[in-house]
Amino acid sequence: MERTGADIRFHDVSVTYPNGFTGLKDINLNIPAGEMVGIVGLSGAGKSTLVRTINGLVPITSGQITVGEHQLNGRGSAQLRGRELRELRSNVGMVFQSFNLAKRTTVINNVLMGRLYHSPAWRTLLGAWRDDDVELAMSALERVEIVSKAYEKASSLSGGQQQRVAIARTLAQRPMVILADEPVASLDPPTSHVVMRDLQRINAELGITVVVNLHFLDLARRYSDRLIGLRSGEVVFDGAGADADESVFENIYGRSLTAEDVLSSKGTL
Amino acid sequence: MSGAGAPGFMLAPGTARPIKPRRGTMTGAAVVLLAAITVWAGIGVQVDLPAIAANWRNATSNIVQLLQPDYGFFPKTVPALLETLQMAVIATAVGAAISLPLAFLASRATNPKPKLLAGVRFVMNMVRSVPDILYAAILVAVVGVGALSGIMALVLFNIGIIVKLVSESLDGEDLGAQEAALATGGSWPKANRVAMLPQILPSFASQVLYTFELNIRASTVIGLVGAGGLGILIDNVRSFFRYHELSLIILEILVLVLVLESASSWLRKKLV
Numbered sequence A: 001m002e003r004t005g006a007d008i009r010f011h012d013v014s015v016t017y018p019n020g021f022t023g024l025k026d027i028n029l030n031i032p033a034g035e036m037v038g039i040v041g042l043s044g045a046g047k048s049t050l051v052r053t054i055n056g057l058v059p060i061t062s063g064q065i066t067v068g069e070h071q072l073n074g075r076g077s078a079q080l081r082g083r084e085l086r087e088l089r090s091n092v093g094m095v096f097q098s099f100n101l102a103k104r105t106t107v108i109n110n111v112l113m114g115r116l117y118h119s120p121a122w123r124t125l126l127g128a129w130r131d132d133d134v135e136l137a138m139s140a141l142e143r144v145e146i147v148s149k150a151y152e153k154a155s156s157l158s159g160g161q162q163q164r165v166a167i168a169r170t171l172a173q174r175p176m177v178i179l180a181d182e183p184v185a186s187l188d189p190p191t192s193h194v195v196m197r198d199l200q201r202i203n204a205e206l207g208i209t210v211v212v213n214l215h216f217l218d219l220a221r222r223y224s225d226r227l228i229g230l231r232s233g234e235v236v237f238d239g240a241g242a243d244a245d246e247s248v249f250e251n252i253y254g255r256s257l258t259a260e261d262v263l264s265s266k267g268t269l
Numbered sequence B: 001m002s003g004a005g006a007p008g009f010m011l012a013p014g015t016a017r018p019i020k021p022r023r024g025t026m027t028g029a030a031v032v033l034l035a036a037i038t039v040w041a042g043i044g045v046q047v048d049l050p051a052i053a054a055n056w057r058n059a060t061s062n063i064v065q066l067l068q069p070d071y072g073f074f075p076k077t078v079p080a081l082l083e084t085l086q087m088a089v090i091a092t093a094v095g096a097a098i099s100l101p102l103a104f105l106a107s108r109a110t111n112p113k114p115k116l117l118a119g120v121r122f123v124m125n126m127v128r129s130v131p132d133i134l135y136a137a138i139l140v141a142v143v144g145v146g147a148l149s150g151i152m153a154l155v156l157f158n159i160g161i162i163v164k165l166v167s168e169s170l171d172g173e174d175l176g177a178q179e180a181a182l183a184t185g186g187s188w189p190k191a192n193r194v195a196m197l198p199q200i201l202p203s204f205a206s207q208v209l210y211t212f213e214l215n216i217r218a219s220t221v222i223g224l225v226g227a228g229g230l231g232i233l234i235d236n237v238r239s240f241f242r243y244h245e246l247s248l249i250i251l252e253i254l255v256l257v258l259v260l261e262s263a264s265s266w267l268r269k270k271l272v
């Protein structure tokens, strides 16, 4: 699975939703290849919006985003669509809060979704995957240590295992970037650490750029090289995790911190 | 919790309570309306109570004959009985195969093209609005008397039902897996295949069995207009007033429907 990460650049990016609500305001960011970036902010600050612009799930209104050699433009400029958009997406994996697996089918079938872009339509239709694709999916499962569950139904797995299947699905894409939108928000504390360590290991060993939205500040500090704080769609902090102390977080949140803002049962950062 | 007893729990009455919605008057109005429609319908089809009473004497002798099936007639009904079964099986299989892709085109969840969606839904509503016996009558006129017309009529009938029920299951499905499949760079058809199809397969199988049950019954009725199976036989013996034989056919249909329906509903329970 040798492949290096891609740079992600935001240039004056704004997102206005169809109802007129401004989700992101003039975002400028430069995320170098291979970095692990945590994004923090209150609920509604625009974290999901930010990561979803990177794979075009949320179209940007103005500005530009470049992901490796792909470029996403605001309204009025050439739009990435059809096959070009799918090619970008094939290089960007995404992990969701609620795992987003097809629960009634097997684990391996879920991981094979990561090969959709490369698999011919007739093979996909018949479910006749290439041997290489199956092998790639198996080794992705191996990397998150659940290859033994390959032929089990996804619904029979625990939450933590389901999220690792979802991570394996992104690995099967052989991605340059992995986006994770609150990947541990539905998991208990020990499992949260397992999943975060998986992401960290993937970032370190494969050099994949990882952008992860996190609700818990202690997790964000512990697992990311760099923290970006969002407030009302604007970047209000951008620096090393170690530099983010309580006063920084209070500025990002616009209020004092509570026990709910951290995962640790001690209730401190 | 003895909340009401605790001091300070009860607030001053009459503040900011929602008003109980008055369903009573609506129900009353609905009952009156239904009664009025029923009376209107009765007048419309000219329910003639004295005539019913007069015919009754005739009817009793027929009923007596109907209670005495002619079992000796059984061998002659076998080919028609088998044809009815075959029609139902073939029409269910063909209808299911055509319906599956159409259901994906007819659901908002799986078809992102609004115009195509509206078009498919419009055609499907048309297909469903024609009763099966009418399809049979038209097809007998066009294709000719026999099982082929019956099968074609049942296929159209099945497409109408299966597409509607399966596209509704698709509408109700969680879209998380589909979003994930699209996010990996999959096209809509591919994402629907890997993320949505496995989710609705059990409900699809169950709907197909259900239409099979309907087809067993429907295939006997559409035969009356010449579209093959037991229905043609019914039409023959009835027009010659051979009620003992008619009685046997009705008994056969009863047994067939009961056996197949219970088998099918047993299977369906296993599915979901």
Ligand SMILES: Nc1ncnc2c1ncn2[C@@H]1O[C@H](COP(=O)(O)OP(=O)(O)O)[C@@H](O)[C@H]1O
Pocket: A017, A018, A019, A021, A022, A023, A041, A042, A043, A044, A045, A046, A047, A048, A049, A050
């Ligand atoms: N499709 C949408 N249409 C309108 N407003 C939206 C839409 N999606 C998100 N928003 C709004 O944009 C803001 C940011 O949302 P989001 O990016 O989901 O925040 P976060 O992930 O930080 O909780 C919220 O106020 C939300 O209500």
Ligand SMILES: [Mg+2]
Pocket: A047, A048, A049, A181, A182
């Ligand atoms: Mg969010």
